[in-house]
Amino acid sequence: MTMKNDPTTARSIGLFGGTFDPIHTAHLMLAERAREELALDAILFMPARIPPHKAHLGGIAPPECRVTMIELAIESNPCFHLSRHEIEREGISYTVDTLRYLREAYPGAELTLLIGGDNAADFRNWREPQEIVRMAKIGVWARPSFALPEEVLIGTGYGRIEAPLMELSSTQIRARVALHRSIRYMTPDPVVEYIETNGLYRS
Numbered sequence: 001m002t003m004k005n006d007p008t009t010a011r012s013i014g015l016f017g018g019t020f021d022p023i024h025t026a027h028l029m030l031a032e033r034a035r036e037e038l039a040l041d042a043i044l045f046m047p048a049r050i051p052p053h054k055a056h057l058g059g060i061a062p063p064e065c066r067v068t069m070i071e072l073a074i075e076s077n078p079c080f081h082l083s084r085h086e087i088e089r090e091g092i093s094y095t096v097d098t099l100r101y102l103r104e105a106y107p108g109a110e111l112t113l114l115i116g117g118d119n120a121a122d123f124r125n126w127r128e129p130q131e132i133v134r135m136a137k138i139g140v141w142a143r144p145s146f147a148l149p150e151e152v153l154i155g156t157g158y159g160r161i162e163a164p165l166m167e168l169s170s171t172q173i174r175a176r177v178a179l180h181r182s183i184r185y186m187t188p189d190p191v192v193e194y195i196e197t198n199g200l201y202r203s
């Protein structure tokens with residue numbers, strides 16, 4: 001087992017929120033690029049309980065399954081950590097509330113919110129975007145088929161994270177499992193095994 005660094009001593013922390021249903025190789029590669037390019041000491045993978053923009057959709061795997069898959073996927077990286085904060089909170093989690101919590105939990109750390117261009121496009125409609133920008137820096141990366149919405153982020157002091165474009169999504173993985181197709185290398189081997197063993201996404 002890899003010894004993890006202690007996130008409470010981190011001076012810079014990246015918050016990586018998502019549904020992670022399941023976590024996949026693009027998430028991991030992007031988090032590692034963000035860690036390196038923005039010199040982050042720790043990345044917190046924070047699975048959402050009910051993400052605001054997906055709350056109306058069914059079929060999200062139980063929180064404990066998504067959590068376990070993240071743990072399996074990040075096991076070997078000492079800077080990657082799981083946060084159960086949103087999973088354990090009642091109801092919808094808003095980024096602004098999560099950042100407030102992180103400021104209390106990690107008072108010495110500078111926070112960076114990590115988001116893909118597809119999510120960032122909607123940034124101005126999030127709850128209290130001004131507060132978000134006051135509490136955290138923003139690190140944004142491009143996603144294939146989505147323009148990077150730099151105009152939305154002007155004035156936020158965002159940093160751009162350069163990484164290879166990967167046309168990969170959790171939706172594709174779920175669809176392939178349902179069709180009994182291989183998902184090997186789309187997500188780390190232990191996650192592939194977990195999905196098989198627990199019969200996730202079969203229908």
Ligand code: ATP
Pocket residue numbers: 017018019020021026027030114115116117118119141142143144166167168169170171172
């Ligand atoms: P789904 O297909 O279920 O909508 P997803 O693959 O988009 O899931 P999420 O957990 O919703 O995964 O994504 C979390 C974050 O990772 C988002 O900010 C999203 O922009 C980003 N992201 C996910 N996949 C990619 C990718 N292939 N390239 C760039 N960014 C990505």
